[in-house]
Structure formats: C-alpha cells, structure tokens
Amino acid sequence: MTVREERQHPPRRRRNSTSCAFRADPTPPNAKPPCLALPGRVDPSTASTASTAQATATQGRPVQRFDPNQLAVRSGHFIHGRLVTGDADASRDVLRPSDGQAYAPLPMAEADLVDQAVDDAYVAWRDGDWARRPPRERARVLRRWADLVEADAPTLAPLEAVGSTRPVRDALAWDVPFTADGLRFFAEYADKLGGEVAATRSDNLGMTIAEPYGVIGAITPWNFPLVMASWKVGAALAAGNAVVLKPSELTPFSVLRLAELAVQAGLPAGLFNIVQGDGRVAGAALSRHPRIAKMTFTGSTSTGAAIMAACAQHGPKPVTLELGGKSPQLVFDDAPDVERLAGIIAGAIAGNAGQVCVAGSRLIVQQGIAPALVKAIARRFAAYRPGPTWEDGPTLPPIISRQQALRIDAIVQRAADAGATLRGGGPVDDVCGAGAYYLPTLIEGVDAGNPAVLEEIFGPVLTVQTFATEEEGLALASHPHYGLAAGVHTADLNRAMRAMRALSAGTVWINRYGRSNDFVIPTGGYHQSGIGKDLGRQAVEANQRLKSVLIDFGSPV
Numbered sequence: 001m002t003v004r005e006e007r008q009h010p011p012r013r014r015r016n017s018t019s020c021a022f023r024a025d026p027t028p029p030n031a032k033p034p035c036l037a038l039p040g041r042v043d044p045s046t047a048s049t050a051s052t053a054q055a056t057a058t059q060g061r062p063v064q065r066f067d068p069n070q071l072a073v074r075s076g077h078f079i080h081g082r083l084v085t086g087d088a089d090a091s092r093d094v095l096r097p098s099d100g101q102a103y104a105p106l107p108m109a110e111a112d113l114v115d116q117a118v119d120d121a122y123v124a125w126r127d128g129d130w131a132r133r134p135p136r137e138r139a140r141v142l143r144r145w146a147d148l149v150e151a152d153a154p155t156l157a158p159l160e161a162v163g164s165t166r167p168v169r170d171a172l173a174w175d176v177p178f179t180a181d182g183l184r185f186f187a188e189y190a191d192k193l194g195g196e197v198a199a200t201r202s203d204n205l206g207m208t209i210a211e212p213y214g215v216i217g218a219i220t221p222w223n224f225p226l227v228m229a230s231w232k233v234g235a236a237l238a239a240g241n242a243v244v245l246k247p248s249e250l251t252p253f254s255v256l257r258l259a260e261l262a263v264q265a266g267l268p269a270g271l272f273n274i275v276q277g278d279g280r281v282a283g284a285a286l287s288r289h290p291r292i293a294k295m296t297f298t299g300s301t302s303t304g305a306a307i308m309a310a311c312a313q314h315g316p317k318p319v320t321l322e323l324g325g326k327s328p329q330l331v332f333d334d335a336p337d338v339e340r341l342a343g344i345i346a347g348a349i350a351g352n353a354g355q356v357c358v359a360g361s362r363l364i365v366q367q368g369i370a371p372a373l374v375k376a377i378a379r380r381f382a383a384y385r386p387g388p389t390w391e392d393g394p395t396l397p398p399i400i401s402r403q404q405a406l407r408i409d410a411i412v413q414r415a416a417d418a419g420a421t422l423r424g425g426g427p428v429d430d431v432c433g434a435g436a437y438y439l440p441t442l443i444e445g446v447d448a449g450n451p452a453v454l455e456e457i458f459g460p461v462l463t464v465q466t467f468a469t470e471e472e473g474l475a476l477a478s479h480p481h482y483g484l485a486a487g488v489h490t491a492d493l494n495r496a497m498r499a500m501r502a503l504s505a506g507t508v509w510i511n512r513y514g515r516s517n518d519f520v521i522p523t524g525g526y527h528q529s530g531i532g533k534d535l536g537r538q539a540v541e542a543n544q545r546l547k548s549v550l551i552d553f554g555s556p557v
Helices: 044-058 111-127 135-151 153-163 168-189 225-238 254-264 279-288 301-313 338-354 370-382 402-417 470-477 493-502 536-541
Strands: 077-079 082-085 091-095 102-107 204-212 215-219 242-246 272-274 294-298 319-322 327-331 360-366 421-423 441-444 461-467 485-489 507-510 544-552
Touching: 077 111, 077 254, 111 215, 111 242, 111 272, 111 279, 135 153, 135 168, 135 225, 135 254, 153 168, 153 225, 153 254, 168 225, 168 536, 215 225, 215 279, 225 242, 225 254, 225 294, 225 536, 242 279, 254 272, 279 301, 294 301, 301 319, 327 338, 327 470, 338 360, 338 370, 338 461, 338 485, 360 370, 360 470, 370 441, 370 461, 402 421, 402 441, 402 461, 461 470, 470 493, 485 493, 493 507
Parallel strands: 215 242, 215 294, 242 272, 294 319, 327 360, 327 485, 360 461, 441 461, 485 507
Antiparallel strands: 077 082, 077 272, 091 102, 204 544, 421 441
C-alpha cells in the first residue's frame, strides 16, 4: 500500500434535526441547553431531590461554548513526522459518541502499512542518536513537548471532547494538564535510571547496564485517549526507544495532534509513529511484527490474551498489559462521614460514565451503615444529568457507542432476571440524536454468581452486597478472575492494613478512591487484570533490558 500526505478535512455540514451544537445565537444563560435528557428508570425515593442536587452540581462553573461541527479534524496515520493516508476506499467514518454523527473519515491500516510504520521507526532508532543521547537531552525534548501540549489546550481539549466521552471542561482541567505532567514525570526519570555494580571476585568487576529495547508497540483504549498515549509513549521514549502506537479506532484524532507537537518539540521523525485501524488487522500486525521488541497494551482481558499469545508465538517478546477489572469498594460500619463517602463511591463508578478500568463497581458494605449509605449514593446518582461533551451543563457523558450501551443494559437485565432489584438509572431514550447515554444504576439483592457482580460492565452500574463480619466482607470483595484495584473505607487503621494485605489487587486505596494526580505510584493488576505496571519508575524500567558485563582485570592482557 502506498501512502500520501493527508490533507486537513474541512468541517462537515450536518443536518440540524439532531445536531447538538450551540447555534449561531448564544444560548441565554438561564435558558435550557439543547439536547436535554429524557429519564430512564425513575426511583421515587430520590426523584424529588434530583433537580436540586443537579442544579447545585453545575452551579458556578464557566461555560465552554464552541460548535463541534466547526472543528477541522486532521485524520490519517502519522509516519516519519507527517500525516499520511492509504486508500480512500479503506476508510471508515468515526462517530461522535455524544450524538452518533460522523466526525471524520479514518483510514484503516492493513498489514503492509503497519510494516512501513514499524520499519520506519526501526531505521530512525537504529541510525539515529536518540538511544545514545545523554538522558538529560532526551529529557529536554520531553519537557519541551509537555510545554507545547499544555499551551495547545484550546486545540487539544475540543478534539478530545468531541471525539470521545471526555467532557470539554474535564479535558481542559484534567486530561490535557495530566498528559503534559505525565510527560514531565517521565522526562525527570530519564537520567535517574542505570545499572548496578555486582559483588564478584576481587580481580573481576561485574555490572549490569540498562539498554532500550528498540521499537515498542503500543495499543491504547478509547476512554482516555491523550492520557493513555502519554503514559505509553512517554515512558518508552524516556528509556531511549522508538514507539509505534495504534490508538483505538473509536477515538483516533487527538493523539495525532499529540504526535505533531512531539515533532515540534524536537523529537526526531520516525521515533513516534501512529497507525490507525482495528485490532484484528492493525493491532494483530503490530503485535506479531518481528521488529517490535516489546508490546504494551491497555484494554480488555480477551484482547490482552490475544496480544500475549501473538508475542509468545512471534518472539517471544515481553508485554505490559493493563486489563479488565471488577473493583470492590469495601465499607465498614465505622467509616466516617456517610455523605463524603457517598460522593467518593458515586464518583468512582459514575465518573466518565463508568468507562474506567479501575471503576469501583462493587459496593461491599457492612450491614449497619448500608441503608444510610445506599440512600445517599442513590441521591447522588439521581443528580447526574446526561448530555454531550461539548456542553458545560451535563454531568454525565455518553457511552462510547450504542453497541456498548446495549451491552451494559443486557447485563443489567440479566442481573434483574436472576433476582436482583434495580434502583433508578437505566438507558436514556434520547439525549442528543443517536448518542448513547446510560444513567447511573444501583443493583441490590445480588449474590456472588450474579452476572452484574462477575462481569466487567464498563458503565455506570454499581452492585450492592452487604456483610456482617470482616471475614465475610473480605470474602465478598475477592473476585474469581480480576484483581485491578480496590477501596477500603474504615476508621480503624489496623483493620485497613489487614484488608490491604488480604485483598488480591494491584492497587488498594484506603479512605479514598482513585489517583491523586501523581505519577510516582505505578498502576497495574493481578490475575486476569494484567501483567506489569504503567507509571512510576517501574514503567520506565520496563522499557529497558539489562545487559550483564563481567570484566577480568586480574592478569595482563
């Protein structure tokens, strides 16, 4: 397949019947914004408080106004520092999650284009000086890149918001700054890694030397496109590698801008290439390519297993896999401040509409505190207001696709068929044309074998199980397959430490849930939730391999 330079796609004209864009006339501050949600299941016990809480939740926040139809989207692959595309017939329309309308066409790579991207990265790495540069010089490029990302927020944030499930206010306040700060973190680690001197015979010197692998293959998910790309690419580049990235075909555009900024920052062309396409073709070709020395992936457990198998067959080559989860929130009766706790638990499952790998999707709560806590969570759930990512008022973003929304509801209905009680929530009839939205849902009366307890739903669905004793709570918190993250809420430090030791999870949060905007603590799972770590020094070290050296200086040469 030959490639050619890609042109910028002009804004598309779209029918107004389902458009959710702000019109030419600014919406009056007190007027109803377009695309208001119709209710799903209504819980009578919380409906009366929903409007008040909803108004409070959005009060005082500045409105981010722009027309998503006027965004000029650059589409294509990114190879050797420029945008390219393949055959027009091989393109596919990418849909906006908020309204289901076509965003821009995306060229889909076949295996030969993946070969071209990998070979280009390999030659750039082999013949260039990136791996041989002093680490502080690699760090300087990464810091410049971070500064450009931060300054480019007015462009990056709308690209991220319109093409994904990330509200523009969150993209401005968190995704773009967190992406930039992540690159800075990896820059700081570039010159702080090294080998060791080993104790050997007195007339010998033994040492280990850390060296880059070469070309790293990376596949990232659709839920946090910019952030996930920066974690994979930043760590690999800091360690002296080149990277070929395949982003999700559902959210492919913001990372192209990220790559352009990398070249502007001084990253040599070819060290960060991007191929677009689906996992069965482009992802598979990347995983089995002989010049890919290591793979790193964030996504589903089933896809991770396929990547691991390909790397074993066409290598073997190492992998870092951050996979699925079904994370418990373990709450004891002595947990302080029920209202604060309800906010933590609601946010941990409704944030990004539950489309987070570490979402706290299983509430394991002691019987004494359960009624008050569940009621407080239900109130908070009822306050969420769905709407498109480019509007400021909504507090619940869309599900990535209608197909995924149907999958969420199918699991919820299977849970109900198995005897569970649904409290509020459910699918929304119509918010914004063909967008897919799902209201936060509580499921009570479930046992350990209920599908809503066992399966990763990847939506705003929280199951509730109660327990009497610490031992019973820990047993319920254990999952037969997953071990990504867990939360423990208690005022008893000794109990918290016992629970932390007993929980088989890669991350345990105590009296909080979620990261604290740091990068030092690594993230990664146990069991079917993955292998290896993202973030922390461990992420950079995982992108280097050790060479052992033994020098004999005991006798003349």
